[in-house]
Amino acid sequence: xxxxxxxxxxxxxxxxxxxxxxxxxxxxxxxxxxxxxxxxxxxxxxxxxxxxxxxxxxxxxxxxxxxxxxxxxxxxxxxxxxxxxxxxxxxxxxxxxxxxxxxxxxxxxxxxxxxxxxxxxxxxxxxxxxxxxxxxxxxxxxxxxxxxxxxxxxxxxxxxxxxxxxxxxxxxxxxxxxxxxxxxxxxxxxxxxxxxxxxxxxxxxxxxxx
Ligand SMILES: Cc1cc2nc3c(=O)[nH]c(=O)nc-3n(C[C@H](O)[C@H](O)[C@H](O)COP(=O)(O)OP(=O)(O)OC[C@H]3O[C@@H](n4cnc5c(N)ncnc54)[C@H](O)[C@@H]3O)c2cc1C
Numbered sequence: 001x002x003x004x005x006x007x008x009x010x011x012x013x014x015x016x017x018x019x020x021x022x023x024x025x026x027x028x029x030x031x032x033x034x035x036x037x038x039x040x041x042x043x044x045x046x047x048x049x050x051x052x053x054x055x056x057x058x059x060x061x062x063x064x065x066x067x068x069x070x071x072x073x074x075x076x077x078x079x080x081x082x083x084x085x086x087x088x089x090x091x092x093x094x095x096x097x098x099x100x101x102x103x104x105x106x107x108x109x110x111x112x113x114x115x116x117x118x119x120x121x122x123x124x125x126x127x128x129x130x131x132x133x134x135x136x137x138x139x140x141x142x143x144x145x146x147x148x149x150x151x152x153x154x155x156x157x158x159x160x161x162x163x164x165x166x167x168x169x170x171x172x173x174x175x176x177x178x179x180x181x182x183x184x185x186x187x188x189x190x191x192x193x194x195x196x197x198x199x200x201x202x203x204x205x206x207x208x209x210x
Contacts, residue, residue, distance in 0.1 A: 001051055002027060006058050006070055041158020048161065049081035049120025053128040056082075056139055056188050060180035065141065069126060079123050083115040083142075083166055084130040084189065090117075093130060093137065093189065098168060100131035100140055102175070109133075109140055109178070111171040121150050121164025128179065129168070135183030140173055147171040 007019035017026055034043040054073055057066060057080070072078040089095035098113025111131060121127070127142040142148065148171055150164040180188040 001055055001058070004058070006074065010074065039158065039160075041155070041161040044119055045158070045160035045162055049079060049118075049124055053080040053082040053120075053124075053126070055191070056128050056179045057126075057141060059191055060139070060188050061141065062176060065177060069141070073126070078125040079120055080126040080128065081118050081120040081124040081162075081164075083118045083121065083127045085117050086114060087116045093186070096130055096132060096137075098129065098131050100129075100133050100138060100173075102134075103172075107175060109173045109175060111140065111142055111168045111173055113168050115164075115166040115168075117153060118150075118164045118166055120162045121166050122152055122162035124150075124162070124164075127166065130185060130189065133182060137185035138182050139179040139185040139188040141177040141179055142168065142171055142173050143177075145171065 002024055003019075003022050007022055010019055012019060012022055034046060037043065050073060054070070057069055057073075061069065069078070069080070073080050084093055084096070086096050086098065088097060096113075098111065098115065100109040100111045102109060109131070111129065113131070115121070115127075115129070118124075118127075125144050127144070127148070129140050129142050131138050131140055147169045149167045149169070152159060153163045153165050155161065155163050179185075
């Protein structure tokens with residue numbers, strides 16, 4: 001997730017480093033320290049869903065959505081995951097089949113479909129979901145509710161990663177939970193953080209790291 005505004009006002013690691021000082025080197029140290037426990041699935045269980053699922057909210061969520069979601073996730077009270085891959089589409093994200101269609105009044109999305117291999121999906125409260133919409137590919141933050149079910153997938157590492165098969169069955173989501181532009185989901189998925197997003201945006205050309 002890197003440094004940035006989302007850390008302002010927080011107390012990091014008992015104050016060893018201030019939010020203003022925190023940079024990618026500190027993040028690298030954290031990643032390496034987690035790896036030292038030599039249990040990859042456990043490490044992924046701690047924060048893998050957050051580091052890939054939260055940046056789209058940080059970078060593209062509305063101020064209201066961020067105020068509701070981000071403090072709880074960074075505070076460890078709620079969990080989030082990134083739900084893009086499906087049984088039929090992994091790298092080929094334009095081939096995914098989960099759909100989001102607008103209700104007649106335009107106030108909600110109705111999400112239907114399945115996601116596979118979703119790290120932390122078993123215990124996630126929030127799902128950053130890649131959906132097929134009328135305009136193309138759109139990313140929507142779905143909250144755990146009626147119609148969302150998760151079941152464990154056996155992996156070669158550990159069930160502590162919470163790897164899940166997810167079903168969305170007629171899940172109603174407010175349009176305010178859309179992350180970025182409708183149809184602009186590819187930029188949401190591939191951007192890294194706000195600073196990098198801006199530095200890669202030059203005129204009409206968007207440079208993204210893949
Ligand atoms: C442990 C684990 C955790 C995961 N966690 C998540 C998660 O949290 N969220 C999520 O959304 N997904 C997750 N995934 C899914 C992961 O993102 C996909 O497995 C990945 O995108 C690859 O997709 P695929 O498995 O469908 O393989 P494919 O896309 O079918 O790829 C199969 C092979 O073909 C190659 N290939 C694919 N396309 C091309 C191309 N155009 N040109 C040349 N070669 C190509 C690939 O390199 C690969 O070797 C997880 C997977 C694993 C194993």
